[in-house]
Amino acid sequence: MQAVSRNGRILNTAFRPARGAAPVLVFSNSLGTDFRIWDDLLARLPDDWGLLRYDTAGHGLSPGGPGMSIDDHGDDLVALLDTYGIEKAVIVGLSVGGLIAQSVAIRHGERVAGLVLSNTGMKIGTPEIWNGRAEAIRAGGMNAIGDATMERWFSRAFREGRPAELLRWRTMLVHTPADSYIALGSAIRDADYRDRAGRISVPTLCIAGSEDSATPPETLRALAAAIPGATCEEIVGVGHLPCIEVPDRVADMVGTLVERVTE
Numbered sequence: 290m291q292a293v294s295r296n297g298r299i300l301n302t303a304f305r306p307a308r309g310a311a312p313v314l315v316f317s318n319s320l321g322t323d324f325r326i327w328d329d330l331l332a333r334l335p336d337d338w339g340l341l342r343y344d345t346a347g348h349g350l351s352p353g354g355p356g357m358s359i360d361d362h363g364d365d366l367v368a369l370l371d372t373y374g375i376e377k378a379v380i381v382g383l384s385v386g387g388l389i390a391q392s393v394a395i396r397h398g399e400r401v402a403g404l405v406l407s408n409t410g411m412k413i414g415t416p417e418i419w420n421g422r423a424e425a426i427r428a429g430g431m432n433a434i435g436d437a438t439m440e441r442w443f444s445r446a447f448r449e450g451r452p453a454e455l456l457r458w459r460t461m462l463v464h465t466p467a468d469s470y471i472a473l474g475s476a477i478r479d480a481d482y483r484d485r486a487g488r489i490s491v492p493t494l495c496i497a498g499s500e501d502s503a504t505p506p507e508t509l510r511a512l513a514a515a516i517p518g519a520t521c522e523e524i525v526g527v528g529h530l531p532c533i534e535v536p537d538r539v540a541d542m543v544g545t546l547v548e549r550v551t552e
């Protein structure tokens with residue numbers, strides 16, 4: 290459905306309320322994706338948990354995006370919590386979604402019960418990477434970054450063994466509006482939580498993929514080391530999007546974090 294957030298922005302969402310005292314989880318996407326990336330993971334989570342997914346501004350069916358910082362995207366997430374009457378949630382953030390989750394945890398810690406930070410970092414990439422990618426898109430459109438992106442998103446085994454799925458996800462990427470992709474890439478370029486991650490004070494699990502060249506395992510280990518009490522798990526043989534490649538493994542890890550939050 291399309292939710293008009295309390296801050297006035299229209300965001301495409303899918304929401305299932307929690308039953309009883311069960312936890313609510315909010316899922317924040319990676320660059321160039323929409324909320325279908327969580328389908329297989331959510332199918333493996335308990336029926337009574339509350340689940341909120343949304344398309345980041347400029348992605349999927351959500352309009353907007355240009356000129357927004359990561360903190361602006363964090364404000365969108367908090368506005369959605371308000372819209373759906375969610376006092377506190379576990380945020381599961383993937384890649385730029387992990388930056389957005391850090392932004393919310395640092396600035397609105399009272400709204401966050403716990404964090405799953407998958408394939409992200411306190412800082413992602415370099416200005417050269419983001420500016421170069423924007424140039425490539427301006428010159429050749431989204432298709433120009435398609436193949437290289439699939440190599441970052443997925444392990445070799447996935448790319449060679451699951452070609453129909455690979456084509457589906459590549460199609461999702463190249464249908465992302467170029468301006469929105471470049472805008473979110475610029476927001477990633479300008480975000481740096483290295484001096485503030487230590488302020489996060491909720492149970493946190495970091496997830497790394499051994500074949501992830503966008504946010505390699507050492508980036509996740511550094512993130513976990515910066516957040517008091519955080520732990521880091523590396524999944525061998527997966528790339529940047531483990532929720533697609535190995536949803537069973539990610540569901541187990543999310544379950545472990547939720548146990549830490551609710552115990």
Ligand SMILES: O=C(O)CC1=CCC(=O)O1
Pocket residue numbers: 318319320383384385386413438441477503529
């Ligand atoms: O480089 C990629 O495509 C992966 C990525 C970096 C930030 C993000 O959200 O996705």
